[in-house]
Amino acid sequence: MTLPHPNTDQISLPIVLGVLGDPTRLAIVRYLASKEGVPLNCSQFLDLGSKTNLSYHLAKLREAGVTRAEVVGTSRLITLRRADLDSRFPGLLDSVITAAGDDAALPMIGGHNIEVPA
Amino acid sequence: MTLPHPNTDQISLPIVLGVLGDPTRLAIVRYLASKEGVPLNCSQFLDLGSKTNLSYHLAKLREAGVTRAEVVGTSRLITLRRADLDSRFPGLLDSVITAAGDDAALPMIGGHNIEVPA
Numbered sequence A, B: 001m002t003l004p005h006p007n008t009d010q011i012s013l014p015i016v017l018g019v020l021g022d023p024t025r026l027a028i029v030r031y032l033a034s035k036e037g038v039p040l041n042c043s044q045f046l047d048l049g050s051k052t053n054l055s056y057h058l059a060k061l062r063e064a065g066v067t068r069a070e071v072v073g074t075s076r077l078i079t080l081r082r083a084d085l086d087s088r089f090p091g092l093l094d095s096v097i098t099a100a101g102d103d104a105a106l107p108m109i110g111g112h113n114i115e116v117p118a
Helices: A013-020 A023-034 A042-048 A051-064 A084-089 A092-101 B012-019 B023-034 B042-048 B051-064 B080-090 B092-101
Strands: A067-072 A075-080 B066-074 B075-080
Touching: A013 A023, A013 A051, A013 B023, A013 B042, A023 A042, A023 A051, A023 A067, A023 A092, A023 B012, A023 B042, A042 A051, A042 A075, A051 A067, A051 A075, A051 B023, A067 A092, A067 B075, A075 A084, A092 B012, B012 B023, B012 B051, B023 B042, B023 B051, B023 B066, B042 B051, B042 B075, B051 B066, B051 B075, B051 B080, B080 B092
Parallel strands: none
Antiparallel strands: A067 A075, B066 B075
16 A cells, blocks of 8 residues: 655645644654664654644655655554655755754754654 | 834744744745845735735734844835844745745745746
8 A cells, every 4th residue: 555645746835834834844844854774663753743744744754755664564654754854855855854853832852853753 | 214123132932933834925035035136015915815915924924033024115025034034943944945945735826936926
């Protein structure tokens, strides 16, 4: 089973910005960026909301082209589409991650650098 | 008469991103950036929508801290809050403006570099 993702050239600036305009989704992106190269699964974001709520936010990020989700057994492994976003919108993801990193108003996962038990 | 604006330290990342997640508002920001230093009034954006519609979008941008609107007589002179945004979120506005500049899907004002008659 594969989930639908936009191609790189289908990633839309207003849609990406709109999807990032949410504290929970920004917190997810910040956490993914802090763990870059390590695919994470949904349960690692449970500090941010219920499973239903997270599924909704993770689908929004995937459908906008911000993240990739691979179905592996019963898990979905989630990564940032950094290369795709950097090629479409140079500098945008980095500036968002930097700003989100400084934003104490965003919800946190663990101590934000601390592993959360799955 | 002065209109309400957030202070620089009240400008919120998720709110700014959410407000920029709209084609008309991105087109307004792109146009303001192309005329930087020249305050524009509402009538210069009429290619993008009705006056009522523009008032709504311009209020959203002002309330988020993206633009400043000064009431001068019967006009509102609108400028980008570049210095404030750059100090809050370094690189963000530039990356958005660059990406918006390449985005043929956004609505245009005139030829986007052509003066629109008031």
